[in-house]
Amino acid sequence: MDQFLLCPRFEKSVEIISKRWTVLVIHQLFSGPQRFCAIESALPISGRVLSERLKDLELEGIVKRQVFPETPVRIEYSLTDKGRSLQPVIAELEKWSHDWVKIDETATD
Incomplete structure (x- = not known):
């Protein structure tokens, strides 16, 4: 069966931002430049994973x-x-999640 490609650029963009914690790291940096320790303390993420995400985002030209x-x-x-051009995209996703995504308040991780 042939693999269906909706749009290679769209698929690549989803691949970039769909890694766990990536959108939250980007969201955290919307407030301005930050040191590693500030990002790490603001998010429930390990230093190793944060380092990986920052490197990935730097390679993609999203983070400096x-x-x-x-x-x-x-x-x-x-x-x-x-x-920074991702801000309206992430803001719309945040709005959509407030309108449509329900969280089970009794569930625990």
Whole structure:
């Protein structure tokens, strides 16, 4: 059976943002440049996974990693223009989730 491709660019975009925690990392950076520890403390995510997501997003040109030559070295992460352009998309997804997604308040992880 031939594999059906809706749109290769659409599929790639979904692949990029569908990794666990990716959208939340992007959402966290909407407020401006942040250090790794600030992002890590704001999200329920391990340092290893956060590091992987930031590297993936940097490779995709969504996140910029800036190293400041200070002692100790300071590193900040921020969104590129490409990353900031996701804000209306994520805002609409957030609105949709408020309107349509129900959470079972009694369920535990």
